[in-house]
Amino acid sequence: DAKTTQPNSMESNEEEPVHLPCNHSTISGTDYIHWYRQLPSQGPEYVIHGLTSNVNNRMASLAIAEDRKSSTLILHRATLRDAAVYYCILSNTGNQFYFGTGTSLTVIP
Amino acid sequence: DVKVTQSSRYLVKRTGEKVFLECVQDMDHENMFWYRQDPGLGLRLIYFSYDVKMKEKGDIPEGYSVSREKKERFSLILESASTNQTSMYLCASSGWPGRQGLAGSPGFFGPGTRLTVL
Numbered sequence: 053d054a055k056t057t058q059p060n061s062m063e064s065n066e067e068e069p070v071h072l073p074c075n076h077s078t079i080s081g082t083d084y085i086h087w088y089r090q091l092p093s094q095g096p097e098y099v100i101h102g103l104t105s106n107v108n109n110r111m112a113s114l115a116i117a118e119d120r121k122s123s124t125l126i127l128h129r130a131t132l133r134d135a136a137v138y139y140c141i142l143s144n145t146g147n148q149f150y151f152g153t154g155t156s157l158t159v160i161p
Numbered sequence: 162d163v164k165v166t167q168s169s170r171y172l173v174k175r176t177g178e179k180v181f182l183e184c185v186q187d188m189d190h191e192n193m194f195w196y197r198q199d200p201g202l203g204l205r206l207i208y209f210s211y212d213v214k215m216k217e218k219g220d221i222p223e224g225y226s227v228s229r230e231k232k233e234r235f236s237l238i239l240e241s242a243s244t245n246q247t248s249m250y251l252c253a254s255s256g257w258p259g260r261q262g263l264a265g266s267p268g269f270f271g272p273g274t275r276l277t278v279l
Binding site: 086088093094095096097098101139150151152153154 | 165196201202203204205206251253267268269270271272273
């Protein structure tokens with residue numbers, strides 16, 4: 053089953069853009085790429101998802117490599133409220149939805 | 162607003178007790194999921210259901226069972242609680258039809274139940 057690899061932690065200054073990378077070299081053609089984030093003592097919160105094309109929503113942008121073996125979540129202007137653990141997840145037709153250990157993002161005021 | 166609720170935020174049980182964790186969603190979603198979250202291990206799928214009375218095992222179903230008698234409610238049952246089941250339990254739902262589950266649509270998570278088994 054396809055899994056993802058993310059850095060354990062990243063830091064960003066407030067109001068600067070943040071690029072969170074994710075590698076998924078064994079992705080299959082039917083896997084969607086999802087990003088969720090989780091604040092302490094809360095359930096994960098949906099951020100964005102895509103299949104092949106780059107995606108934008110009010111929270112973030114998702115840039116997907118042409119070969120789909122990697123993707124990047126882009127927060128355009130980090131705020132203190134964006135400090136969280138960010139999960140990059142692949143989902144396939146077997147209904148398996150694998151969360152790894154994610155990237156812990158620290159936003160520095 | 163979309164909502165997934167879980168019956169308890171905190172629960173303390175004794176070894177050997179039967180434990181019921183309830184999850185309710187108000188979005189008319191077909192798919193519901195139970196995960197547990199442990200430090201360093203991320204979220205691990207226990208069971209999921211893509212329709213009423215339908216269930217499938219996830220990665221770690223041992224020691225757990227589930228029940229989905231109504232579309233909006235998905236229950237996780239610990240038949241005989243053990244200390245290694247102390248964890249944060251998270252319920253989620255998704256509206257993507259069929260067995261695609263969370264594949265093509267956003268998933269919505271409840272706030273979690275922190276279960277301690279003594």
